[in-house]
Amino acid sequence: MTPAFVDAHHYSETVLGHIAEPHNVGAIERPDAVGRGTNPSCGDEVTLYLRFEGERVAEAKMEILGCGAITASMSALTDMAGGKTAEELMAITPEQIAEHLGGLPRHKRHCAQLAQRVLRDALKDRA
Numbered sequence: 513m514t515p516a517f518v519d520a521h522h523y524s525e526t527v528l529g530h531i532a533e534p535h536n537v538g539a540i541e542r543p544d545a546v547g548r549g550t551n552p553s554c555g556d557e558v559t560l561y562l563r564f565e566g567e568r569v570a571e572a573k574m575e576i577l578g579c580g581a582i583t584a585s586m587s588a589l590t591d592m593a594g595g596k597t598a599e600e601l602m603a604i605t606p607e608q609i610a611e612h613l614g615g616l617p618r619h620k621r622h623c624a625q626l627a628q629r630v631l632r633d634a635l636k637d638r639a
């Protein structure tokens with residue numbers, strides 16, 4: 513099993529790929545839910561947009577100003593969100609986001625946590 517958080521100061525190949533070409537960048541014109549969050553410690557600012565079709569996410573996009581780890585975390589999260597219900601989204605953990613990335617350096621854990629917070633903020637917005 514892939515470890516979620518690793519004692520390393522370099523990013524995995526997967527993380528570097530997401531940083532080079534983040535997935536699902538931009539805004540959704542008529543989102544059903546918008547979540548926002550900031551990370552004062554590394555200056556990350558994140559907005560997440562979700563569009564649902566029925567009970568499931570049809571589209572997830574994000575806008576980011578921040579470090580590589582939050583870029584990769586949000587890129588992974590928007591990939592993971594597709595097709596999920598609100599209940600399934602609520603169950604996503606920072607560990608799962610980090611695992612999806614092939615591991616994140618332990619000192620960047622707060623970035624995966626911010627991704628989860630922004631997701632939950634969006635779900636509150638929808639409710």
Ligand SMILES: [Zn+2]
Nearest residue numbers: 554579582623
């Ligand atoms: Zn960060």
